[in-house]
Amino acid sequence: MFFLYNILVYITSFFVKITSIFNDKLKLFVNGRKDVFEKLNRQISKEDKVIWFHTASLGEFEQGLPVIEEVKKDFSDHKILVTFFSPSGYEVKKNTTVADIVCYLPLDTKRNAKRFLKFVSPELAIFVKYEFWPNYLFQLKKQNVPTLLISGIFRERQSFFHWYGGFMRNSLQTFNHFFVQDEASKLLLKNINFTNVTVSGDTRFDRVSEILERDNALKFVEEFKQDKLCFVAGSTWPEDEKILIDYINEDASGKVKYIIAPHNIKPALIEKLKTEITKKTILFSQKEGKATSDYEVLILDTIGLLTKVYSYADIAYVGGGMGNTGLHNTLEPAVFGIPVLIGKNYEGFIEAEKLVKLGGIISIKNKNDFFERASHIIDNQDHLNKIGAINSTYINKNKGAKIQIGSYIRKLLK
Secondary structure, rough: OOHHHHHHHHHHHHHHHHHHOOOOHHHHHHHHHHHHHHHHHHHHHOOEEEEEEOOOOOOHHHHHHEEEEEEEEHOOOOEEEEEOOOOHHHHHOOOOOOEEEEOOOOOOOOOHHHHHHHHHHHOOEEEEOOOOOHHHHHHHHHOOOOOEEEEEOOOOOOOHOHHHHHHHHHHHHHOHHHHHHHHHHHHHHHHOOOOOOOEEEOOOHHHHHOOOOEEEEEEEEHHHHHHEEEEEEEEHHHHHHHHHHHHHOOOOOOOEEEEEEEEEOOHHHHHHHEEEEOOOEEHHHHEEEEEHHHHHHHEEEOOOOHHHHOOOEEEEEEEOOOOOOOOOOOHHHHHHOOOOEEEEOOOHHHHHHHHHHHHHEEOOOOHHHHHHHHHHHHHHHHHHHHHHHHHHHHHHHOHHHHHHHHHHHHHHHH
């Protein structure tokens, strides 16, 4: 099976290179890996002590960030290496200051794994959430490098838990310890004889809790909002916007200001969104010299502001769940103690599943459902406060994973 896996990796690599000629994202995926070993050779010397974090993409980086920061504080004499599998993570975070070296992870071949570890020689390897690359894991085990999984999440449908998953089960044996998000993951691992497991929760709770300690002030939002209620729709897709636009256009109350932060900020899509809204609308890029308080809708045609903007929200909608693109981060608005609305497709997003059951997140099935639920919350301040409190309480109860993981790492390396 291992032989077949390695053949499949080489075949996949070949087709990815061919396809990258016609696909910009795959081109980044391929070209970004061309100089990885040269970069490692330049930035890591034989005397360096290295702790390696591997993340699939941007979401996993954010998940691992509290632990990265904790490790950086505790082991200031070490270099922090962060690797990404996906361009959507690397291209955004390649200049992050929390790591000393940031690069792509070369594809999982035996040759790449041996060469990579020869350059890096990590004292510790930490994988975030998932990303089980057998060649790297087996080489780490062979070289006696302690290896951890943090914020791990396991599901019964994964190959580890089926008769045909022996090869992948073997790769799990390379981990010294699993820090998982929930009891269900721990039980699944126990059923295949893994007991080196701690339910520490999701490090994202630590990550979003830190947001409250930052300066989230945005003068232009304060001017825009004034004394009105603020409805923030973040990371929206066309499926979400179709319902949002109808609601905004039909809202005659005059007591709500709306901020929309689309996931895709291509100018043509932003202009289309703006023209479909009948209320007085302004783009972030066009606000200079204008009194934003005169407008009812603000569209963020930029990135990097959404988290701070959520701090001004009285109610939020998080996109991705009305279609099939994948639900975006619901914890970022929830940490501010406000009600959160999402679409109907949220299965597999644990925090959303739990908060829907608790009542802090409300799942919307269709346009009529959205109109009814949103209007009820906006018109009832006590109800709004009660729902918001569910979210902030839930996050406070679930933070602390970085403390457990940090304690384990300190004992492991000191």
